[in-house]
Amino acid sequence: MKQALSERAVTERPMIEVIGLGHTYESRGVASRALEDIALTVQAGRFTVIVGPSGCGKSSLLMMMAGLRRQTEGTILVDGRPMLDPDPDRVGVVFQDANLFPWLSAIDNVAFPLMLRGLGRSERLDRASAMLELVGLGHAGARYPSELSGGMKQRVSIARGLVQDPPVLLMDEPFAALDEQTRMTMGEELLRIWSQTSKTVVFVTHSLSEAVYLADEVLVMSAHPGRIIDRIEVELPRPRTYEMMATATFGQLRDRIWRQIRSPQPGNPA
Amino acid sequence: MSPSAIRWLIGGILLVLWEVLPRAGLVPQLFLPALSQTIAVAIADWRIFAEALAVTLSEAAVALVFACGGGILAGALLGSVARLRGLLLPVVSSLYAVPLVVLYPVFTAWFGIGAQSKIAFASLYGFFPTLLGTAAGIQTIDAQLLVTARSMGATLSQRLRHVVLPAAIPTVIASLRLGGALVIVGVVVSEMLTSSAGIGYLITSYRTVLDSPRVYVGILLVLLLGVLLDLGMRLLEHAATRHRPSAVPRRAAPAI
Numbered sequence A: 001m002k003q004a005l006s007e008r009a010v011t012e013r014p015m016i017e018v019i020g021l022g023h024t025y026e027s028r029g030v031a032s033r034a035l036e037d038i039a040l041t042v043q044a045g046r047f048t049v050i051v052g053p054s055g056c057g058k059s060s061l062l063m064m065m066a067g068l069r070r071q072t073e074g075t076i077l078v079d080g081r082p083m084l085d086p087d088p089d090r091v092g093v094v095f096q097d098a099n100l101f102p103w104l105s106a107i108d109n110v111a112f113p114l115m116l117r118g119l120g121r122s123e124r125l126d127r128a129s130a131m132l133e134l135v136g137l138g139h140a141g142a143r144y145p146s147e148l149s150g151g152m153k154q155r156v157s158i159a160r161g162l163v164q165d166p167p168v169l170l171m172d173e174p175f176a177a178l179d180e181q182t183r184m185t186m187g188e189e190l191l192r193i194w195s196q197t198s199k200t201v202v203f204v205t206h207s208l209s210e211a212v213y214l215a216d217e218v219l220v221m222s223a224h225p226g227r228i229i230d231r232i233e234v235e236l237p238r239p240r241t242y243e244m245m246a247t248a249t250f251g252q253l254r255d256r257i258w259r260q261i262r263s264p265q266p267g268n269p270a
Numbered sequence B: 001m002s003p004s005a006i007r008w009l010i011g012g013i014l015l016v017l018w019e020v021l022p023r024a025g026l027v028p029q030l031f032l033p034a035l036s037q038t039i040a041v042a043i044a045d046w047r048i049f050a051e052a053l054a055v056t057l058s059e060a061a062v063a064l065v066f067a068c069g070g071g072i073l074a075g076a077l078l079g080s081v082a083r084l085r086g087l088l089l090p091v092v093s094s095l096y097a098v099p100l101v102v103l104y105p106v107f108t109a110w111f112g113i114g115a116q117s118k119i120a121f122a123s124l125y126g127f128f129p130t131l132l133g134t135a136a137g138i139q140t141i142d143a144q145l146l147v148t149a150r151s152m153g154a155t156l157s158q159r160l161r162h163v164v165l166p167a168a169i170p171t172v173i174a175s176l177r178l179g180g181a182l183v184i185v186g187v188v189v190s191e192m193l194t195s196s197a198g199i200g201y202l203i204t205s206y207r208t209v210l211d212s213p214r215v216y217v218g219i220l221l222v223l224l225l226g227v228l229l230d231l232g233m234r235l236l237e238h239a240a241t242r243h244r245p246s247a248v249p250r251r252a253a254p255a256i
């Protein structure tokens, strides 16, 4: 097993295991193969990024890891147990759109998962405000989603994904709707939160720079059907800095991913 | 001048014209009795009008419960069960386009000319728009919010209570507003057609004896009823949607 150069003490314990996973969608009698022969292991505390062309099945795979969609073949183990239904104790999810409930204030949005579990109001609000503090929005708890910027909404959404303290955080293009500057700051923030909370993160993005900047490991997928065609260990030291993006290593890694995505795959004529 | 100042000004001018035109003989008193004369008969006969108003109000209140309660229940069912919707929505939509007033003679045959037939007719009249509005409101709920709730482990009943219900409230209230207005229309129209009590009945009977001032008092009372109901619904709507910039809060409409 290759050792990450990460400063963090990564205990070699598989947190997510995907074994022989395949998926066929069927709509109106037409079957289409979305995922083929997916196998991957994410060690506890690692930051894994998935990239790949549009429609290659990244979101589908994430939905399956979250227990929101059932794969047609194969097994997904999170923390050693199969993921058959959503389980907020093990997995938190952050989507591309913040998906905040517009009728709830920021703090009530963050406390929503706790409310579902029947926690008392004062404990809910305590934990929710600690999470808002963590994402740098301690002052904005009383605001409603319509009064927050896009970046702030996504921070609230991240706080909500973390509030039940699951060991795993799944993020599907969480910053795709943000402008480039906000996106950079959110990336930094996310790495800070990650290093403070020691979560296992699986993060989907279309941005190659973002992938290299964030990841311990980048998984590259191809489409039709979706497969993992490359795994790239990002051996840049942490904490990651903006300056690293100008280094030769960073550029080489990004080029390697780009060549993989662009190259014609079997069954996918260019 | 602000729009509301302009509205008040127009209202004031109309009231003045209402007084001046008949007095000056520019409009026959039979068509439009002067405002002061109308107010005078309203005060003189206040007991008669109050009794009629009480009848109309009580019928409208009962019909409102039937129309809105039934409309919301049926709309929620149709909105959330796709199979049922496919089966029934086309029927309901085309029924909505039928002038239901043709059914009123049938209702009087079934329920007599008392309060029941008017309540039944007005309930039906307000039922369809409430149903259609509620069904549409439930269908337009952002599916992503439901997926998000599911990812947090929300059960079906939790999703209904904590996501579907609050998300549908603005549309439901908007359809209540329409349904409520139609209930008033239904009650008054049925009173005017066949009845022995209520504001609608008074308007018709005064009209047959060409008592214009009292006809106008009746009309004013119906207007008042409609405006008050609308105001109440608007307050409700405002209270329920304080925090939403628009009915579709997720993406702002582009400025054109």
Ligand SMILES: Nc1ncnc2c1ncn2[C@@H]1O[C@H](COP(=O)(O)OP(=O)(O)OP(=O)(O)O)[C@@H](O)[C@H]1O
Residues within 6 Å of the ligand: A025, A026, A027, A034, A052, A053, A054, A055, A056, A057, A058, A059, A060, A061
């Ligand atoms: N519910 C569904 N029913 C049928 N086909 C689906 C469904 N969801 C996704 N697909 C198909 O599965 C494939 C993978 O979709 P998915 O959304 O997982 O891709 P993605 O990699 O997330 O794409 P993007 O980068 O554009 O978000 C696509 O070809 C898509 O059309």
Ligand SMILES: [Mg+2]
Residues within 6 Å of the ligand: A058, A059, A060, A172
């Ligand atoms: Mg996707």
